[in-house]
Amino acid sequence: MPQLSISEVARQVGLRTSAIRYYEEIGILAPARRVSGQRRYDDTVLYRLAVVRRAQEAGFTLDEIRQLFFGFVPSTPISQRWKKIAERKMVELDARIEQIQSMRTLLKKLQSCCECETVERCGAGILRSRGVS
Amino acid sequence: MPQLSISEVARQVGLRTSAIRYYEEIGILAPARRVSGQRRYDDTVLYRLAVVRRAQEAGFTLDEIRQLFFGFVPSTPISQRWKKIAERKMVELDARIEQIQSMRTLLKKLQSCCECETVERCGAGILRSRGVS
């Protein structure tokens, strides 16, 4: 079983070493074995980090990822953990998409409809059309 | 022409006074007139702040909003400014939507396909299916 140094792990997964130390610090990774003070890893850390990245790509925060790893009864299979957390996340994502869609709509309207000369006239129009709140 | 205090402006537009001072500090609002040290505003600030809020709703940063106000030849009508800046923003928004959509897809796949028992198996699967980079 090969002994990976922190920079070797970093290279393989495409992270900075500082990020890996940070993950250990905040409890995403368990404290690594040390050889004269230096961290040594085996292959399983690569799997863990792959899951971390996949989760980040899916929009999870590191807090949520820690829950994914350590926030369940130990016997819970990871597939169950994903499902549980993904459920919550999905709702969030949908809300974010909707919000951005409405920004888009607003931008379109601004692009095509605004004929204002000055900032003040434009602001006055906004206040008239929608109220202050 | 009524003289509005900072808290009166804040009340009317639904901001904290600290936000209004902050806008002045970073150059979104011009320094206000002072009466014995205290800021006094007239109605036009309400229009400006309405534009600020509308721009924020459309996803602009304060930096971009400052450009909207001060980053053009003074004679440029605000409608032109909106169009110019909105163009750039639209591209950004589209990218963000696409990214979130792909997160959603990923989550769906995780929910429906992941059968892994352990984190390590799951990570191994991820690495096998997509490569490390």
Added chain:
DNA sequence: CTACGGCTTCAAGTTGACTTGAAGTCAAGA
């Protein structure tokens, strides 16, 4: 006169996910 409310400035804190920098340890090579 004093208390009070509202205002002022300036510095520092907040959140998330790290990065950067300083100072020090350690093993190996010239």
Added chain:
DNA sequence: TCTTGACTTCAAGTCAACTTGAAGCCGTAG
């Protein structure tokens, strides 16, 4: 032996858009 390079820890910095806190000024009501 000395240097080099990779590593260590710990503290502080980064970004955005503010908020919070401390200390102090100003005008007015009692």
